[in-house]
Structures are given as structure tokens and as C-alpha cells.
Amino acid sequence: MPIKGTDVAKKLPQRKGCKDCGFPTCFAFAMKLASGGATVDKCPYLSEEIRAELEDALAPPIKLVTVGSGEGALKIGNEEVIYRHEKTFAHAPGIAVLISDKEDEGGVEDKIAKMKELQFERVGLTLRADLFALKFQSGEKAKYEALVKKVCDAGDAGIILISEDLGALFAARDICAGRNPLLYPITKDNLEQAIPLIKQSPTPVGVKAESVEALIPLTSRLKEEGIEELVLDPGSGNFLEVLRDQTLIRRAALKQNFRPLGYPTIVFPCFLAGDGLEEILTASMCVIKFAGIIVLSDLKKDSLLPLLVQRLNIYTDPRMPLAIEQGVYEVGQPKDEAPVLVTSNWSLTYFLVSSATEESKVHAFVCVKDTEGLGVVTGWGAGKFSGDSVGAFIKKSGIEERVKHRKLVIPGKVARIKGELEEALPGWEIVVGPREAGELPGFLPALARSLTGG
Amino acid sequence: MEWTAPVEAHAGKVRELTIGYEEKVSKVGGESILPLHFFDEGFSPNPPRFALEVWDTEPEGWAEWVLEPFGDAVRDPVEWGRKCVDFGADLVCLKLVSSDPAGKDASPDEAASLTRRVVEAIAVPLIVYGSGDEKKDAQVLPRVAEVCQGLNLLLGPLVKENHEEIGRAALLHGHSLIAQSPLDINLMKELNVGLCKFAPPERIVIDPLSSPLGYGMEYTFTIMERTKQAGVISKDAMTQMPIIADLGTECWKTKEARASKEQGLAWEGITALSLLLAGANILVLRHPETLRALKELIS
Numbered sequence: 001m002p003i004k005g006t007d008v009a010k011k012l013p014q015r016k017g018c019k020d021c022g023f024p025t026c027f028a029f030a031m032k033l034a035s036g037g038a039t040v041d042k043c044p045y046l047s048e049e050i051r052a053e054l055e056d057a058l059a060p061p062i063k064l065v066t067v068g069s070g071e072g073a074l075k076i077g078n079e080e081v082i083y084r085h086e087k088t089f090a091h092a093p094g095i096a097v098l099i100s101d102k103e104d105e106g107g108v109e110d111k112i113a114k115m116k117e118l119q120f121e122r123v124g125l126t127l128r129a130d131l132f133a134l135k136f137q138s139g140e141k142a143k144y145e146a147l148v149k150k151v152c153d154a155g156d157a158g159i160i161l162i163s164e165d166l167g168a169l170f171a172a173r174d175i176c177a178g179r180n181p182l183l184y185p186i187t188k189d190n191l192e193q194a195i196p197l198i199k200q201s202p203t204p205v206g207v208k209a210e211s212v213e214a215l216i217p218l219t220s221r222l223k224e225e226g227i228e229e230l231v232l233d234p235g236s237g238n239f240l241e242v243l244r245d246q247t248l249i250r251r252a253a254l255k256q257n258f259r260p261l262g263y264p265t266i267v268f269p270c271f272l273a274g275d276g277l278e279e280i281l282t283a284s285m286c287v288i289k290f291a292g293i294i295v296l297s298d299l300k301k302d303s304l305l306p307l308l309v310q311r312l313n314i315y316t317d318p319r320m321p322l323a324i325e326q327g328v329y330e331v332g333q334p335k336d337e338a339p340v341l342v343t344s345n346w347s348l349t350y351f352l353v354s355s356a357t358e359e360s361k362v363h364a365f366v367c368v369k370d371t372e373g374l375g376v377v378t379g380w381g382a383g384k385f386s387g388d389s390v391g392a393f394i395k396k397s398g399i400e401e402r403v404k405h406r407k408l409v410i411p412g413k414v415a416r417i418k419g420e421l422e423e424a425l426p427g428w429e430i431v432v433g434p435r436e437a438g439e440l441p442g443f444l445p446a447l448a449r450s451l452t453g454g
Numbered sequence: 455m456e457w458t459a460p461v462e463a464h465a466g467k468v469r470e471l472t473i474g475y476e477e478k479v480s481k482v483g484g485e486s487i488l489p490l491h492f493f494d495e496g497f498s499p500n501p502p503r504f505a506l507e508v509w510d511t512e513p514e515g516w517a518e519w520v521l522e523p524f525g526d527a528v529r530d531p532v533e534w535g536r537k538c539v540d541f542g543a544d545l546v547c548l549k550l551v552s553s554d555p556a557g558k559d560a561s562p563d564e565a566a567s568l569t570r571r572v573v574e575a576i577a578v579p580l581i582v583y584g585s586g587d588e589k590k591d592a593q594v595l596p597r598v599a600e601v602c603q604g605l606n607l608l609l610g611p612l613v614k615e616n617h618e619e620i621g622r623a624a625l626l627h628g629h630s631l632i633a634q635s636p637l638d639i640n641l642m643k644e645l646n647v648g649l650c651k652f653a654p655p656e657r658i659v660i661d662p663l664s665s666p667l668g669y670g671m672e673y674t675f676t677i678m679e680r681t682k683q684a685g686v687i688s689k690d691a692m693t694q695m696p697i698i699a700d701l702g703t704e705c706w707k708t709k710e711a712r713a714s715k716e717q718g719l720a721w722e723g724i725t726a727l728s729l730l731l732a733g734a735n736i737l738v739l740r741h742p743e744t745l746r747a748l749k750e751l752i753s
Contacts, residue, residue: 083683085676122668216455239751244493251460260455277719277747284724288675288731302716306667309710310724313672348670355709438707 003057005034011054013045020044033058062253062262065229067094067131067204067293068158069180074130076231076292077264082250088317091264093287095307096131096160096295098270101138101147108147112154114299120308123324123347127308129157133184133295134172136163141171148172152179160206160266160293166190170197177201182231182293184208184266191218195225204229206266211235212248216260223260230263231292239282242267246290264292276300280307287311323373324350328397332363337452339364339444340399341409341433342390344371344379352437360444365402369393376411387417391424405451409433463495464488466689468682468735469656470499471630471696473545473608474579480544482659482735483696488686489731490752502730502752504745505545505581505738506538507702510560510568511552519715520706523742531568535576541742542749545608547581547700548572553594554585562597569598573605581608581738583632583700592616596623603627608698608736610634611661614645621653632698634661637673639680643692655695659736664701666708667725674699675732682733699729702740719744727751 009030016025021042023029032038033054040046040054064078074094081087099111111132120127132151136144144163151159152175159181163169169183184206186194198205205227209215212234219230234245252261267286273279279296280303286294287310296304324347331354343353345368357364369390371379379385394400394408406428410417412435421430434443463486470484482503486496512529513521523541527533535546550565552558565584573580582598584591595609596619609624610632621631633649635642642662649658662677678697685694705711705725711718723744726737730748739745 083679084672085680212459213457216457220455240490240492243490247491248459248461248493251462252457255460256457258457260457274750275747276716277723277743278751280720281723281727281747281751284727285731288728300716302714303720305710306717306720306724309668310671310728313667314675314728316672318672318676348665351669359709 003034005031008033008054008058011046011050012043015045018045056259059262061257062250062264063228063230064091065204065231065264065292067160067180067182067231068156069178070156072130072156072158073180074158074293079250079264079290080254082247082254082290084314085318088319089315091292092311092315093291094130094158094293095283095304095311096133096158096293097129097299098133098135098162098268098295098297099147099151100135101140101144108150111299112151114301115157116155118299118301118304120305122309122312123351125312127305127312129296129299129304129308131158131160131293133160133162136161136165136168136172141165141168144168145172145175148175152176158182160184160295166194166197170200173201173203177203180204182206182266184231185233186218186222188214188218191221195222195227198227199225202227202229204231206231206233207263208233209235212245212252212261219260219263232261232263232265233267234265236267236272238272239285242272242282243285243289246286250290265290266293266295267291268295270295270297276303279303283307284310287314320373323347323370324368326368326370326393328399328402329354329366329368330363331357331366334363334365334402336402336404337448338362338403339409339447339451340367340403340405340407341365342367342369342394343411344369344374344376344385346371346373346375346379349375349437353440356437356440357444360441362444362448364444364448365399367394367397367399367408377413380414380417385414385417387420387422388424390417391421394425394428407431407447407451409447411435459493461494462491464686466686466694467496468685468696469694471656471659473581473606473630475604475606478577478579479606480579486686488682489733500735502734503544503736504542504749505547505736506541506543506742506745507547507549507738507740508534508538508572509549509551510565511558513551516706517712517715517718519718520741531572532575535572535580538742539577542745543578543742545579545581545736546572546576547583547738549583549703550585550594550598553587553590555587555590557585559590562594565594566597566601569607570601573602573607579606579608581632581698581736583610586611588613588615592619595620599624599627599629602629606630608632608659610659612645612649614641614648617645617649618652621649625653625657630657630659632659632661633695634663637663637665637670637677639677639684639693642677642681643690646692646695650692655691658695660693660695660697661700662697664699664704664725664729666701666705666711667721667728668710669704669708671725671728675728678729678732678734696735697733698736698738699726699734700738701725701729702738706740719747723747
């Protein structure tokens with residue numbers, strides 16, 4: 001936080017013992033304000049001027065902006081660090097797909113359908129794209145409005161309206177104002193004309209200039225008018241310029257606490273890159289380098305999944321091991337003769353085990369024991385994958401009701417828990433599996449055959 | 455409102471290392487800026503270098519879209535290496551897979567003479583990775599070093615258990631070293647401290663292990679990013695070596711990369727670009743199309 005509690009305290013009225021804010025003293029209230037645990041309006045004795053000053057000083061260095069509404073609302077901004085290891089990245093960028101009103105009906109339908117269909121399950125999360133970016137290009141307003149209506153009716157994904165023609169832009173806004181669309185681009189040439197129109201029905205605004213510096217007068221002017229739901233586009237012309245501009249904006253906001261650049265950003269790999277691979281690679285750079293919204297030319301299954309997985313990877317909290325829920329997971333459609341494996345709940349471990357099992361073409365049960373997100377060996381070292389605790393977990397997991405046999409495969413790297421586990425699980429035979437998940441395809445088929453044959 | 459662009463300058467710099475011999479040389483590292491931060495103050499004398507991997511034995515079970523660009527050359531490491539150069543590789547990375555005792559268990563002599571043939575036949579410098587079996591590598595890599603005397607290979611992996619044996623032999627015969635540690639910045643520094651007792655730090659490249667996208671890439675990413683910052687910003691001498699991201703092999707093992715060509719290229723490309731942005735100076739890829747796209751983008 002840029003302002004200290006002691007500095008906040010100096011601005012407060014210091015009325016002894018009023019406690020109207022709910023805190024015992026002004027000082028206690030000030031400390032709470034500085035740490036983000038209270039809001040300025042709790043003090044009824046502040047002048048308009050002081051309140052505004054404090055609110056400004058206490059605002060996060062990068063404004064949290066919401067695009068879209070309801071289920072489809074995307075929150076971006078409010079980031080606190082430049083590098084993920086300093087704390088964590090907070091709000092993952094929205095992935096948008098561009099649709100021009102010049103595209104033929106079939107192409108439009110296809111993109112709308114893909115937004116719905118391309119959803120991927122991973123570590124218990126659903127990964128998907130977030131927004132439609134609708135571009136006015138046909139010159140026929142009726143055509144653009146029809147596209148906006150069609151997309152609105154198709155689902156709750158967020159909407160970005162893109163039009164150089166302000167008439168078309170605001171007419172489209174009026175169709176979907178309730179969906180809280182992002183209006184783009186507001187530039188130095190249309191700013192004054194746009195301000196009253198934005199105010200009629202406020203929604204977020206994408207501000208575009210030809211450089212980072214040229215954004216400053218625009219965002220300052222909009223702020224004067226009380227328009228602060230802003231998304232920045234510094235007009236970067238290629239891959240390296242995107243990297244430069246995004247870095248300078250992030251540093252300006254966090255290191256200089258420079259308010260006019262304290263907003264999330266939008267980047268358009270769809271207009272920057274050559275072929276499909278270069279576009280998706282450019283987008284992946286934007287995921288790491290601070291973009292708030294990333295606009296793609298199309299949604300393709302084979303390139304969207306890698307990008308969404310990367311976004312997931314980069315935006316996980318580096319301080320927390322990624323864990324999945326304890327329980328029995330099915331790979332394929334296992335029946336009561338299927339092999340049973342046990343592993344830890346670090347999601348990487350689970351991934352490796354389940355994907356190697358899948359590769360073995362064997363239907364199996366994978367029992368995932370809670371190790372607080374540690375791998376098998378570290379989990380064992382920390383006492384969370386001991387024979388006793390694994391035994392207790394297997395008993396209460398319900399797997400005994402789901403299979404006829406009593407053979408449990410343990411990871412080869414913790415072969416040493418075999419004896420203890422046999423004691424904890426009377427009636428079970430403990431089978432020491434391979435040391436690496438990658439060796440499961442060479443191991444499981446024979447085991448599966450022995451279970452069905454015998 | 456007045457604004458001064460927050461351009462930064464850092465006190466540290468990554469060591470510069472040369473691989474190769476005579477006219478076949480490639481320099482890596484040497485930068486005092488963070489990756490691709492050309493807008494900051496400082497220098498970056500060498501661009502990230504891209505290597506393509508070559509196996510010493512015909513690979514089995516690779517997806518057709520990985521084999522296709524190389525055709526029959528995958529049966530002959532020398533031809534395969536030449537193809538890599540045609541595809542624009544800055545370096546070739548020879549993987550001595552067949553020396554693995556769990557596989558063909560080829561002898562140190564076989565590995566060494568093959569390496570010699572490859573390094574002489576190709577027009578770019580050579581990186582050599584042993585099988586990763588720490589005991590066998592300690593037999594194979596010193597022999598490779600000896601047979602390739604003076605050809606200045608980049609040789610590894612040197613791990614905690616074998617770094618002295620391999621390191622001393624490699625230096626004696628004029629090669630540089632890949633110091634490999636398992637995804638941990640402290641273990642990385644420990645190994646470098648150990649190596650620096652007898653090796654000049656400017657002969658070392660750091661390999662913190664590269665996990666592919668979706669399978670721990672973020673761990674590698676953050677370790678590389680922290681390593682680079684410790685070297686460039688905090689001037690920590692034990693992290694000022696260039697970094698190698700040997701990622702192609704692991705990426706193409708994933709079921710996602712094997713599902714389709716387009717997905718495989720994106721899987722490898724996104725992993726590579728992420729690690730490049732984190733701080734990798736050398737990226738070892740498998741597919742020439744990934745290499746082409748990455749080079750195109752950052753040029």
C-alpha cells in the first residue's frame with residue numbers, strides 16, 4: 001500500500017472517543033484503513049475534500065475493473081506485483097475472440113459455438129475463454145447491431161464493442177448496456193465527444209493512444225469527469241513493443257504509484273502476429289507480461305487449451321502447492337476388477353499418474369490421499385504419506401465397496417511404507433509400483449490382466 | 455501530468471560463455487538487462503540461442519508430426535544434426551540416450567566416437583547431454599570430453615553426485631559444463647559453489663530442470679526468473695551463469711503435445727517462450743517450426 005497508517009491518522013479529525021467508525025481511536029481506524037480493512041466513509045466527520053484525498057491515496061495502485069455482468073463478469077487489475085514470486089498475480093487476463101460484422105454468418109455462428117464448446121476440465125477447474133470482441137467494420141450499423149444482439153442472446157460471455165464510429169459504438173452500447181460492455185477505442189480525437197455519451201450509461205472504457213505517455217492526458221481527463229473504469233491500450237506495434245509498454249505501465253503503477261497509468265490493459269495479438277502459432281505465442285507473452293484482456297482472432301481447440309493452461313500455471317499462487325481434493329478418482333470406466341493405485345494430492349503428481357494410467361489404456365481407480373499438496377516422497381517425509389495414514393485413508397475412501405479384489409499399488413519411491421501399510425490394511429496385498437509415473441504403461445496392463453484372470 | 459518512464463539499470467551482469475571452436479562458435483549470456491528488456495539501460499550482447507535436439511539412436515514412439523520434418527535423417531545423428539542447422543538452429547543438442555543403462559547401455563567409447571562425428575560434421579556448436587544416469591554419465595561424459603578434446607562442447611548434466619568427476623575431465627579437455635539441480639534455487643547455488651572450487655564460473659551454464667506447460671512449468675519459470683534477478687539485480691555471483699532450458703524432450707512426452715501437431719507446437723512454443731521470458735539463455739527444442747516461430751517473434 002502506498003500510504004502509511006500514520007499518515008492517514010494525520011488526516012483524521014482526532015475526535016477523542018467518538019467511536020462512530022466502530023474503532024476505539026482515530027489511530028486504530030487509520031491503521032485499518034491503510035491495510036485495506038475499512039473504508040473512509042465510516043468516518044462521518046471528514047470534509048468532502050479530505051475524504052476524496054484519502055480515498056485516492058488508499059485506492060489500490062492498479063484499479064480493479066469489471067467487464068461484463070453476472071456469471072460472465074470478468075475482473076481485471078488490482079495487481080500488486082511485477083513478478084509472480086513477489087506474492088502472486090491476482091486477476092488472470094480475460095481471453096477474447098474477435099468477431100467482425102463483415103464475417104459471414106457461418107463464421108460468426110462457429111465462433112459463438114466455440115465459445116460455448118471449448119471448455120476444458122483441469123485440476124477441478126473449468127478453463128474457457130471469457131469475452132467476445134465485436135468489431136464494426138461493415139459500415140452498416142444495422143448489421144453491427146444485429147451481431148451485438150446475436151452475441152448477447154447466445155450466452156453470458158463479456159462483450160467488447162470495437163468501433164471507430166462513435167454513433168455505431170454508442171448505439172451498440174445502448175443495446176447491451178446491462179451487460180456492462182467495454183467500449184473501445186476512446187482516443188484523443190473522440191474523447192470530448194464521447195464523454196457525455198459514456199456518462200449517459202456508464203460502462204468500462206478502453207482508452208487507446210499511440211504510446212504509453214500519450215495515454216496520460218486521456219485517462220487524466222476521463223478521471224476529471226468521474227470516468228474511472230478504464231482499460232489501457234498504448235498502441236504497441238509488435239511483440240517487443242508490447243513487452244516494453246506493458247512493463248512500463250505496470251512499473252509506473254506499482255513503483256511510481258502513478259495514478260494516470262494505474263489501470264489494467266488490453267492487447268490485440270490478433271492484429272500483431274503473423275501465423276496462428278505466432279499469435280498464440282504472442283498471447284502467451286501477454287499472459288506473463290501483465291495484460292488484462294488478450295484478444296485473439298479465433299478460438300481453436302488446439303491452441304486455446306495450451307494458452308489457458310499457461311494462464312492457469314502463471315496465475316497460481318507460487319506460495320501454495322497446487323492441490324486437488326482427497327478422494328477416489330476414476331480413469332476411464334473402472335469396474336470392480338480394475339487396478340487401484342494410491343498417490344498424493346499434489347496436482348502435478350495426480351496429473352502424471354492419471355495421464356500415464358490413461359496412456360496404459362487400463363481403466364483404474366486412483367486414490368488421492370491428502371498430503372497438503374506435497375509430492376509422494378516429500379509427503380512421506382512430512383509424515384503425510386505414512387503407511388498408517390494411507391491405510392486409514394483407504395479404509396474410509398469407500399474403495400473396498402467398489403472393487404472385488406484387495407490389491408493396492410503404491411508408488412515405487414515410497415516402497416518402504418509397504419510393511420506398515422499391510423499392517424494398517426489387513427486383507428490387502430500391497431503391490432510396489434514403478435518409481436516414475438511414466439513407467440505405468442509398462443506395468444498396469446499386466447496387473448489388470450492378472451486381476452481379471454484370477 | 456509530468457511522467458518519467460520508469461527505465462531501470464542494474465548493477466549485475468550474466469557471465470558470457472562461448473561454445474564451439476574455430477569459426478563454429480556461439481556466445482551466450484553477457485547481459486545486464488532482464489530478458490528482452492531492451493528499453494532498460496544496459497546491454498544484451500547475445501540473443502537467446504535456440505538448439506534443436508538430436509538423439510544418438512532412432513527414436514521410438516514419437517508423433518509423426520515431430521518426425522516428419524527430419525524424414526530418414528532420424529536414423530543417422532549426423533544427418534539429423536545437419537538438418538537442424540538447415541532449419542536455422544543456432545546450436546545442436548546431442549542426447550546420448552542409448553548410453554542409458556536402463557536402455558541400450560551403449561559404451562562410453564561408442565558415445566564418444568559418435569559425438570566426435572557429429573561435432574565435426576555440423577556447422578554449429580554442440581551441446582551434449584548424457585542419459586541422466588548419474589553413474590553412467592560419470593563414465594560416458596569424461597570419455598566424450600577426452601575424444602572431443604579442444605572442441606569446446608557444452609557438456610552435462612553435472613549433478614551433485616558426479617560433478618567433480620565429470621567437471622574436472624571436461625575442463626581438462628577444454629569444454630564447458632551444464633550444472634543441473636532439481637528445481638531448487640538453493641541446491642543450484644550449492645552445486646555452483648561446489649563446482650567453482652575447481653571450475654571457472656564463466657565455464658558453467660545452469661540447468662534448473664525444465665518442466666513442461668501444465669506439468670510444473672510455473673516452478674521452472676519462477677526459479678529461472680528468481681535466478682536471473684538474483685544475478686542481474688542483486689549481483690549474486692552464484693546465479694550469474696547463463697541458463698539452459700532443455701524443454702523439448704519433456705514437452706513432447708505430454709499427452710497434450712502428442713494429441714495433435716498444432717497443440718504440440720503450441721505446447722512446446724509456450725513453454726519455451728515462458729522460460730525465455732523468465733531468463734533462459736539457451737532453449738533446447740525438438741520441432742523446427744517452434745524454433746522458426748520463436749526466432750521470428752523476438753527478432
